[in-house]
Amino acid sequence: MRIKRLGVVAIAIAAVGALTLSGCSGASNDAGTAGGGIITTNGNEPQMPLIPTNTTEVGGGKIITSIFAGLVSYSATGEIENEVAQSIESDDATTWTVTLNDGWKFTNDEAVTAQSFVDAWNYGALYDNAQSTSYFFDNIVGYSDVQNTMDDPTGAVDEDGNVLQVGDPLAESMSGLTVIDDTTFTVELAAAEADYPLRLGYTAFSPLPTVAYEDMAAFGENPIGNGPYELASEGAWQHDVQIDLVTNPDYAGVRTPANDGLNIIFFASQDGAYAAVQGGDLDVLDAVPDSAFATYKTDFPDSNVNDPAAIFQAFNMPYYLEHWSGEEGELRRAAISMAIDRAEITDVIFQGTRTPATDFTSPVIDGYSDSLEGSEVLDYNPEEAVAKWAEADAISPYTGTFDIAYNSDGGHQAWVDAVVNSVKNTLGIEAVGKPYPTFAAALDDRSAGTLTGATRAGWQADYPSMYNFLAPLYQTGAGSNYEGYSSEEFDGLLKEGAAASSVDDATAKYVAAQEVLLKDLPTIPLWYSNVTAVWNADTVSNVEFGWDSVPLYHEITKN
Numbered sequence: 001m002r003i004k005r006l007g008v009v010a011i012a013i014a015a016v017g018a019l020t021l022s023g024c025s026g027a028s029n030d031a032g033t034a035g036g037g038i039i040t041t042n043g044n045e046p047q048m049p050l051i052p053t054n055t056t057e058v059g060g061g062k063i064i065t066s067i068f069a070g071l072v073s074y075s076a077t078g079e080i081e082n083e084v085a086q087s088i089e090s091d092d093a094t095t096w097t098v099t100l101n102d103g104w105k106f107t108n109d110e111a112v113t114a115q116s117f118v119d120a121w122n123y124g125a126l127y128d129n130a131q132s133t134s135y136f137f138d139n140i141v142g143y144s145d146v147q148n149t150m151d152d153p154t155g156a157v158d159e160d161g162n163v164l165q166v167g168d169p170l171a172e173s174m175s176g177l178t179v180i181d182d183t184t185f186t187v188e189l190a191a192a193e194a195d196y197p198l199r200l201g202y203t204a205f206s207p208l209p210t211v212a213y214e215d216m217a218a219f220g221e222n223p224i225g226n227g228p229y230e231l232a233s234e235g236a237w238q239h240d241v242q243i244d245l246v247t248n249p250d251y252a253g254v255r256t257p258a259n260d261g262l263n264i265i266f267f268a269s270q271d272g273a274y275a276a277v278q279g280g281d282l283d284v285l286d287a288v289p290d291s292a293f294a295t296y297k298t299d300f301p302d303s304n305v306n307d308p309a310a311i312f313q314a315f316n317m318p319y320y321l322e323h324w325s326g327e328e329g330e331l332r333r334a335a336i337s338m339a340i341d342r343a344e345i346t347d348v349i350f351q352g353t354r355t356p357a358t359d360f361t362s363p364v365i366d367g368y369s370d371s372l373e374g375s376e377v378l379d380y381n382p383e384e385a386v387a388k389w390a391e392a393d394a395i396s397p398y399t400g401t402f403d404i405a406y407n408s409d410g411g412h413q414a415w416v417d418a419v420v421n422s423v424k425n426t427l428g429i430e431a432v433g434k435p436y437p438t439f440a441a442a443l444d445d446r447s448a449g450t451l452t453g454a455t456r457a458g459w460q461a462d463y464p465s466m467y468n469f470l471a472p473l474y475q476t477g478a479g480s481n482y483e484g485y486s487s488e489e490f491d492g493l494l495k496e497g498a499a500a501s502s503v504d505d506a507t508a509k510y511v512a513a514q515e516v517l518l519k520d521l522p523t524i525p526l527w528y529s530n531v532t533a534v535w536n537a538d539t540v541s542n543v544e545f546g547w548d549s550v551p552l553y554h555e556i557t558k559n
Contacts, residue, residue, distance in 0.1 A: 048220070074547060485522035
């Protein structure tokens with residue numbers, strides 16, 4: 001999910017379906033009585049079979065969330081609520097005891113037990129299974145054993161001449177997971193993590209029935225879950241068209257549906273989906289297209305939303321480039337940041353569908369702050385920007401052009417042009433956007449350390465925690481720390497936060513860690529992406545969106 005996070009905008013508006021507007025009502029859409037009926041909504045063709053540990057993109061994620069229930073789920077504001085878990089407890093934030101509620105079943109009547117979770121997590125972590133969310137289990141004792149690799153015995157090499165790696169697990173399961181009985185298991189972490197339960201609502205931690213392991217690929221086509229919805233029938237997933245879900249009558253969690261099911265339609269474009277809502281052929285659209293930013297509030301005066309979500313956008317400056325490290329680099333990063341008029345860009349380019357950043361997380365995350373010490377570096381301040389740039393020039397005169405790399409297939413050119421113009425006009429230097437044809441092409445240069453300037457970056461939270469916004473991106477050696485930032489002070493505060501005895505104490509450490517980032521600026525925060533959505537007020541009511549921008553489908557009622 002590390003890479004997906006950076007491509008979130010492109011993914012959200014990906015044109016993967018072939019459905020035409022005239023075919024939008026392919027599934028049953030009976031209005032029924034108040035509270036009943038099938039809700040029609042937009043989606044994207046899932047990238048992979050519907051397996052919780054191998055689904056990291058938006059299209060598959062909203063389906064997985066609907067058909068599986070984990071230990072906990074998230075409220076609209078990102079607070080955890082017990083689902084299958086009765087309790088998740090620890091005395092030291094290192095060894096956690098999970099106790100399940102009795103009576104939960106998968107839709108094939110198999111009981112949901114402690115083993116259902118432990119087997120699913122071990123499957124997700126094992127290197128040979130190549131699950132895209134395997135790293136989510138990397139803090140469990142024994143993870144390194146199931147992820148062990150060796151040189152390919154055939155001597156095969158990659159394009160750079162490095163010997164390819166193949167799986168060589170030292171164990172088939174993680175020693176940190178222990179089943180006590182049908183309703184109890186323990187999780188031993190390699191390092192303390194005070195807010196560990198917060199991450200357990202992410203779909204990668206879902207349980208699986210035993211039938212899944214007989215043929216995982218086939219299971220992914222017709223998954224059997226334990227969530228509020230289930231597939232309407234075998235073959236309900238019509239690839240590139242839609243998927244039909246109906247309510248699970250045996251579901252016993254906190255997300256009891258107020259409707260009869262979901263018809264998730266895979267549109268060829270967001271513009272087509274928007275037209276469908278206008279035409280009464282779609283109930284809910286969770287992402288307004290760029291073309292409608294200026295009109296959606298008048299088109300849907302009583303049924304629209306534009307609120308911050310757990311998505312952070314920025315751009316990074318590699319430390320390996322001349323002028324961008326040490327004291328000189330610190331001054332230049334601050335100058336660049338203060339040369340950007342975030343408020344104007346979010347108003348003009350995004351029509352108010354973005355919120356200028358004041359920290360490195362999101363306003364929907366507990367611990368978010370708009371008053372961090374040092375946050376004035378995020379304010380538009382041309383005079384101070386010029387002064388800091390001059391201080392840097394006194395150390396070493398700047399040469400060359402400042403550029404920002406971006407993928408041109410993701411709708412980024414307008415804001416990149418606005419940012420580089422703001423920098424150019426303020427600092428009087430040459431500044432340009434550097435387009436790449438695809439996100440993958442841009443990422444290749446980033447991974448190889450061959451960028452010539454800045455690169456766009458961002459993060460969509462996996463779970464509602466400050467730690468999830470900080471550790472994967474800025475911790476020394478972290479998987480998504482592509483630009484190689486390293487700070488002993490930041491790393492130390494992050495570790496102290498993880499080991500704190502309470503979430504409040506942990507938050508205080510994470511706040512302090514962000515204040516280190518504001519001084520070093522390994523990334524230049526820009527804005528938070530909002531959930532900007534509309535719905536048909538004539539056909540549905542009770543439409544609310546979660547902290548992660550996904551509609552709370554179970555609450556929606558048919559008029």
